[in-house]
Amino acid sequence: MFQTVLISLNEGFLKTLEIFGLTLLGAFPLGLIIAFGSTSQFRPLKYLVKFIVWVVRGTPLMLQLLIIYYGPGLLLGSNWWGNGSSGRFTAALAAFIINYACYFSEIYRGGIEGVPKGQSEAGQVLGMTSSQIFFRITLLQVIKRIVPPMGNEIITLVKDTSLARVIAVYEIIWSGQMFIKSSGVIWPLFFTGVYYLIFSGVLTLLLGRLEKKLEFFRV
Amino acid sequence: MSVLEVKNISKRFGETEVLKDVGFSLEKGEVIAIIGSSGSGKTTLLRCLNFLETPDGGQIYVNGEILFDASNHKLLTEKDIRKIRLHFGLVFQSFNLFPQYTALSNVKLAGELLAKERSDYKENHKTILKEIDENASGLMLQVGLTDKMHLYPHQLSGGQQQRVAIARALALSPDVLCFDEPTSALDPELTGEVLKVIRALTEKNTTMVIVTHEMQFARDVADKVVFMDDGFVVEAGTPEEVFGHPKQERTIRFLERYSNL
Numbered sequence: 001m002f003q004t005v006l007i008s009l010n011e012g013f014l015k016t017l018e019i020f021g022l023t024l025l026g027a028f029p030l031g032l033i034i035a036f037g038s039t040s041q042f043r044p045l046k047y048l049v050k051f052i053v054w055v056v057r058g059t060p061l062m063l064q065l066l067i068i069y070y071g072p073g074l075l076l077g078s079n080w081w082g083n084g085s086s087g088r089f090t091a092a093l094a095a096f097i098i099n100y101a102c103y104f105s106e107i108y109r110g111g112i113e114g115v116p117k118g119q120s121e122a123g124q125v126l127g128m129t130s131s132q133i134f135f136r137i138t139l140l141q142v143i144k145r146i147v148p149p150m151g152n153e154i155i156t157l158v159k160d161t162s163l164a165r166v167i168a169v170y171e172i173i174w175s176g177q178m179f180i181k182s183s184g185v186i187w188p189l190f191f192t193g194v195y196y197l198i199f200s201g202v203l204t205l206l207l208g209r210l211e212k213k214l215e216f217f218r219v
Numbered sequence: 220m221s222v223l224e225v226k227n228i229s230k231r232f233g234e235t236e237v238l239k240d241v242g243f244s245l246e247k248g249e250v251i252a253i254i255g256s257s258g259s260g261k262t263t264l265l266r267c268l269n270f271l272e273t274p275d276g277g278q279i280y281v282n283g284e285i286l287f288d289a290s291n292h293k294l295l296t297e298k299d300i301r302k303i304r305l306h307f308g309l310v311f312q313s314f315n316l317f318p319q320y321t322a323l324s325n326v327k328l329a330g331e332l333l334a335k336e337r338s339d340y341k342e343n344h345k346t347i348l349k350e351i352d353e354n355a356s357g358l359m360l361q362v363g364l365t366d367k368m369h370l371y372p373h374q375l376s377g378g379q380q381q382r383v384a385i386a387r388a389l390a391l392s393p394d395v396l397c398f399d400e401p402t403s404a405l406d407p408e409l410t411g412e413v414l415k416v417i418r419a420l421t422e423k424n425t426t427m428v429i430v431t432h433e434m435q436f437a438r439d440v441a442d443k444v445v446f447m448d449d450g451f452v453v454e455a456g457t458p459e460e461v462f463g464h465p466k467q468e469r470t471i472r473f474l475e476r477y478s479n480l
């Protein structure tokens with residue numbers, strides 16, 4: 001029995017990891033693009049982007065998952081996401097990436113705006129190019145500023161991945177819950193908690209180590 | 220021939236005219252002190268010299284060569300502006316050291332980046348980098364921070380940070396070194412060490428433009444004094460003339476306020 005549960009939970013956890021990894025992969029760069037949009041000098045773009053960010057951050061991820069998955073089919077009459085589990089998985093990923101990119105964008109924006117203007121001016125006066133100023137001066141200061149809030153979001157994402165089950169993506173909690181129906185036992189569900197704890201524990205450790213690495217200077 | 224000649228500089232921010240027809244000139248090794256009340260445009264003037272702001276009118280000459288002319292500055296590319304900037308150095312009121320670099324690396328960074336643009340960098344990079352390192356170490360000695368040069372800015376006092384900032388500005392050997400109230404952000408007991416470093420520079424014939432509220436210091440080190448008010452140069456002359464025998468009503472009132480402090 002234990003063996004079966006473990007195999008099944010592992011399979012679910014793999015899906016969880018996939019959602020987690022791919023969401024970060026997509027949301028890190030997309031968030032940066034959104035951050036550039038929301039700080040753009042071009043007003044219409046800036047307000048459009050800010051509006052989207054407001055909507056995404058102000059509504060539940062659960063709702064966004066449902067709308068993104070069912071929306072295209074029911075509103076446009078076309079099945080965007082493809083059939084079966086891979087279609088549901090793609091839709092879930094799209095929702096996660098958009099949602100997290102919006103949160104990340106605010107973190108990036110805060111990080112970039114937090115670097116004092118005097119830093120780039122000091123670089124300019126010393127004859128540096130804009131890209132030298134960005135890569136040699138600003139970037140590391142931004143990273144140092146964003147690691148703690150980014151870390152919080154990343155830990156939240158670990159747990160948020162479980163929301164994917166509302167559109168029947170078989171992540172780990174789904175796998176655990178199956179055993180209630182099939183064998184009438186609840187301990188596999190408890191056991192999924194162990195997976196989460198270990199995973200978020202490892203991440204917390206790694207993030208802490210990164211913060212420590214950046215402690216050699218202060219901003 | 221003047222090292223620096225500033226002619227009819229004007230600058231507007233929206234509706235407000237912050238600089239009106241400002242001009243002065245400076246010979247090699249001379250020190251000019253710019254004094255004036257808050258909001259009179261002193262910082263803006265230094266920022267114009269360092270091309271952090273673009274003047275709306277006027278010309279800037281360095282060593283007789285015209286560097287900036289408001290009537291055709293639009294022709295300048297970013298590369299031109301970077302090159303022009305190297306004629307000037309700027310020491311900020313708030314130091315603005317790069318926090319992730321040690322004091323020594325702060326001094327070296329710009330030079331190392333510029334060296335990469337040299338055509339002989341590939342062949343000679345070892346010698347070039349060694350020169351930069353030796354030059355920077357020499358500057359740290361000059362500002363009295365040899366024992367602190369491997370520390371990061373947050374490990375230094377304000378006065379020490381400002382001395383690193385001075386060394387950093389000197390590293391590229393600018394023709395004119397500008398200071399924007401270099402001691403205003405410091406505790407009173409730390410101003411002395413910074414003023415001492417600047418004083419030592421006058422003995423090395425460094426051409427300097429110093430915006431300051433330290434009147435006694437200005438009187439001691441400056442060859443020329445400019446009093447600015449409301450964007451105008453109200454009075455200019457030797458320290459003896461401006462401090463000793465001010466002619467303009469506004470200068471007199473300004474100096475009275477300081478002597479009463």
Ligand SMILES: Nc1ncnc2c1ncn2[C@@H]1O[C@H](COP(=O)(O)OP(=O)(O)OP(=O)(O)O)[C@@H](O)[C@H]1O
Nearest residue numbers: 232233235237255256257258259260261262263264
């Ligand atoms: N970027 C800007 N946009 C709009 N107004 C500005 C800007 N920078 C400066 N000003 C205005 O220009 C005027 C001159 O400012 P500046 O900083 O040059 O004065 P200052 O003589 O250096 O004063 P202080 O002694 O307080 O440093 C002020 O009225 C200020 O509000």
Ligand SMILES: [Mg+2]
Nearest residue numbers: 261262263399
């Ligand atoms: Mg000022």
